[in-house]
Amino acid sequence: MLRHDVVVVGAGLAGQRAALAAIEAGRDVAIVSKLHPLRSHSGAAQGGINAAVGAEDSVDTHIFDTVKGSDYLGDQDAIEFFCREAGPIVVEMEHFGTIFSRSDDGSLARRPFGGAHFPRTIYAADRTGLALLQALWERLGSERLTLYAEWDLVDLVVRDGRVHGLVAFDRTSGEFAEIAAKAVVLATGPAGRVYAKTTNAHSCTGDGIAAAYAAGAFLKDMEFVQFHPTALLESSILITEGARGEGGLLKNASGEQFMVRYAPHVKELASRDVVSRAIVTEVKEGRGFSGPFGGYVHLELMHLGRERVESRLTEICDFARRFAGIDPVTEPIPVYPAQHYMMGGIGTDIHGATNLTGLYAAGEAACVSIHGANRLGGNSLLETLVFGREAGRAAAAYAATAPAPEMHASDLEAAAAPLRAWSARTDGEDPSTLRTEMQRTMEECAGIYRDAAGMLEGIQRLRALRARFEKVRVVDRSPVYNLNLTDALETGHLLELAEVILVGAYARTESRGAHARTDFPKRDDARWMRHTLARRTPTGPALDYAPVAFTRFEPTERVY
């Protein structure tokens, strides 16, 4: 059996930052990752990372913008900590070798992003995530840790509320393995593949969130799903908010800059929930364009000039040319909102601790909560570093004195049994069919606008799909890189999380941030200024609620 003090699951920015912190604390550390670290979704981040480093900006304004952006659901003590750590941790990444873009005077260049009072988003052209990921991977130094790459977490081993390790599946050989660990940090990233239209990579299937949920951890605020306003039509490839930060304009079919009506002060740079709803409304009310891939609006960059568009938005030019046959230097880009980010996740405190002893979480898989009901662009990359480091430190400190983990041979058998049963079946359900039906259900019943009837129908459809998943069948018997098997595993995770999203959303009878209900259009602070907590039971998620932490900002109406 393999043994380590701290096992980090996930090698994106959050997992790597956690591993670095745990190594620096003197622990023996391993990373388990289903992808090569540099293929993690963090590497797809485009627009940038927030830190109030300029003379005109301030940490206090960053705190206020984040609280307001969250529609007052973010925990203010966590947000204060987060914004204070921003400057030092981004400068540290610069010292680690991140090639950030520069202003003419050599200082870190910053661009305006939605919901921010000042240009606060530090960037490396429009490949900020890759620049950060490469620098951190080099700093971490693979010789200082054990890397189990292309290994999938299958199950956590938890007894009496304490984690003892995990069971993993080696994609390269088809073997299962037990890894005993004093502490486990889950940094498994997004779950965007719950939806059909998402900017998230195919690997973003919420595995760690589902594993924590199955092991008895509570999930927080899962009903809050961010839709990015500008995804490329048809493929849903992200067109960064940086495009609007650089001066890009949104226009409807009459050529009107419609954001003037929805957010008169900041227009295109209102927060994402506001801009996404505006686009959906324009299309629904007949003012958008229509085509074979549905309704859409235009994002115009032409007026910015070739030099600026090609140097600051290099990747965007490439994506638009390759995937839409559009040249953004001379033509408008057809865009429509797509799922982009989960505000919710595994509930943690500021140090990444969950309700299970020895289990920590960080990054997009976790919910601290700093994003509340709506995340500001540029705050997520920052979250991976600030809370990745916290989780790594806390896991290392716990592991320093924790008793030796106890793993049994039956742990591996219990984790492997369902997967073996899927492969042994001669008849049953195709995982890809179930996944497609789930994604359609979520688009139709848990989208940008929601109502009770639609969500109830969605919950019933999902329960039927979960029942069918009990008979899932894996046709491919190959031991090596059996994607049919890993697809089935991931589909099971997505189905669990889809239900948590819908059950939480149905219960929350108000509109707040990204959760917009046509039957309850107003925010209801008296009843709903509280976090949703979901725990797994055999009959589905059981909901509970927890208070929001306030320090200095009283909730007011949110206007941009």
Ligand SMILES: Cc1cc2nc3c(=O)[nH]c(=O)nc-3n(C[C@H](O)[C@H](O)[C@H](O)COP(=O)(O)OP(=O)(O)OC[C@H]3O[C@@H](n4cnc5c(N)ncnc54)[C@H](O)[C@@H]3O)c2cc1C
């Ligand atoms: C296209 C796109 C652009 C974005 N742009 C920005 C931006 O400009 N600014 C910003 O602040 N945010 C941005 N975001 C959001 C931000 O990039 C992510 O929230 C953040 O990078 C997530 O980091 P992470 O470390 O939590 O997860 P990831 O980087 O997704 O890493 C997850 C890791 O977990 C591993 N893993 C997953 N499941 C398993 C399993 N079962 N077993 C083992 N390993 C597993 C994967 O291999 C991977 O290494 C963007 C997101 C997308 C999708």
